[in-house]
Amino acid sequence: MYFYKDGFLEKKDLHISPDDRGYYFGDGVYExxxxxxxxxxxxxxxxxxxxxxxxxxxxxxxxxxxxxxxxLSKLVHENGIVEGTIYMQITRGEAPRAHPFPKDAQPVMLAYCTDVKRPTATIQSGIHAISFEDIRWLRCDLKTLNLLPNVMAKQAALDHGVQEVILHRSGTVTECSASNFMMVKDHILYTHPANNLILHGITRAVVLRLARALQIDVKEEPFTLQQLQQADEAFITGTTVEVTPVIHIDGKPIGSGEPGPITRKLQNEFERTFAV
Structure with missing residues (x-):
């Protein structure tokens, strides 16, 4: 498997400096x-x-x-990736550990591919989730390396035997540990507005575009955990999860406890956007 860092090389030849600010400050961004x-x-x-x-x-x-x-295109080609992902990060560079921006450090880019397949099982069956207080900073719209709160949230889900958490700030639903969140009530699709409190998800944007094309009413506005308990359907969206139904939250079923018709319709339309 080939990586990219100052050129294309194999993993065994890749070296990361302990002075990289991404290593000790999380000082970087990723996609x-x-x-x-x-x-x-x-x-x-x-x-x-x-x-x-x-x-x-x-x-x-x-x-x-x-x-x-x-x-990135060359990485995909050189690694023979047909279905998978690319991870890429850019840090502020290498410098002795000090909080101020270094004057002479050069940004460092690292990228690699995986051949991870689509999560078709959970896309079809749906997942269970719990609610969890959103303790992240107030610039969640930036895709930075500071992901410890997300890691803690995801681990809390696994500790409770479920696959994801529904984050909320004092009862107002924001998103999930590694995905955006949407619910359906009375044939209307609701999701938190794309402000500084959530990541502006690429799949989120595609799904909202598809929903409007299907003439599904969309409301980008805050909603509460109490309102979520009355939802007819719910699902998460993300680069690696696509459109995955959420069928139970905090041990209670959402709607019928099965993936709903609007979710299924959006799943089908989403698959058409990348089908050959």
Whole structure:
């Protein structure tokens, strides 16, 4: 498997400096791209989000957008990836440990592929979740390396024997540990507005676009855990989870306790966006 760091190389030849600010400060940004049929899905949208995240935390991209896209495409080709993901991160660079931005550090880009398959089983059957207080910082719209709160939330889900958490701030639902969240009530699709409290998910944007094309009413507005308990359907969206139904939350069924018709319709439409 080939990686990219200052060129294409095998994992055994890859070296990460202990002075990299991503290592001791989480001082960096990242993106995860999905590969379907050997092609990078929604690449332009991912690149736009990468540029925004890097700009907001004042990290200069080490290459132009076109150069990064060429590197990622070559990674997919060299690794023979037909279906999988690309992970890419850019840190502020290597410098002695000190909080202020270093003056001379050069941003460091690392990227690699996986051949992980689509989670078809959970896409079909749905998952269980618990609610969990959202303790993250107030710039969740930036895709940074500071993911310890997300890690703690995901582990809390696994500790409770479920697959995901529904994060909330004082009862107002935001998103999940590694995905966006939507619910359906009376044929209306609800999701938290794309402000600083959630990540502006690429799959989220695709699903909202598909919903509107299907003439499903969409409301991007906050809703509460109490309102969620009365939902007819619920699902998560994300690069690696696509559109996955949530059928139980906090031990209680959502609607019938089975994936709902609007969820199924959106799943089918989403699959058409990458089908050959």
């Amino acid at each position: 995860v791209f999905r590969v379907y049929n050997g092609r990078i899905y929604e690449q332009e949208a991912h690149m736009q989000r990468l540029q925004k995240s890097a700009s907001e935390v004042r990290i200069a991209l080490p290459y132009s957008s076109q150069e990064i896209e060429n590197i």
